[in-house]
Amino acid sequence: MNGSMIQQALHDYREGVGQLAKQLPEVIDGYNLFTQACFKEGALSAKTKHLIGLSLGVYTNDEYCIIFHTKEAVDHGATDQEVLEAAAVSGAFGGGLAMSQTVTLVQDALAEFRGNHH
Template sequence: MDKQMHRSSTEAALRRYKEGLGAFTNKLPEVAKQFQAFTEVCFQEGALSKKEKQLIALGISLATQDEYCTIYHTKGCLDQGATEQEILETCGVAAAFAGGAAMSQAVTLVQECMSELATKH
């Protein structure tokens, strides 16, 4: 698959997520507001850097086979300056923990996301 097709699929998935979040927020604004506030605090700089937190989130996303979170947190890793090597090592740790399911996402979805999204950084 060429880079343009991958880019549009990743961007489309991110757009679908944002649209779904917007619809959910319209229906349950207080729940969405509280969830967003909670996650913002969780991802703030602290003893762990924002980059480290995104790498952890990526590993958990892979281990739980959550495609949207995998895309979202691969982007988060790139946005926080994670290198390809750091992202791939995170994928390796997730695969060691979650086995083949995590590895299958790492060798496909994460690499596609890095390829598509890295051109924007």
């Protein structure tokens, strides 16, 4: 995935949530409240929580979560090394599938959010 595809994926996800909110407002409102509560600062920092979200996204092969949580981790001050280590941890559980996402989509998303397109 190149940078424009990553930005497009973020846009598509947000647009899709908006469309679903028109059909199921209570569900989307409840989901948004729940996830906002999960990722707010607490005993774990928001950065750490997004690194966990990234790792789980890699493990479950959820490309939207990989992109979103990479962006949020970067926005909350995560270093490239922290992002890559969090993604690589999932490889201990998810094997080749998790590592394939780390060596492709995670690195592409990280480059996109740092402004380093390759």
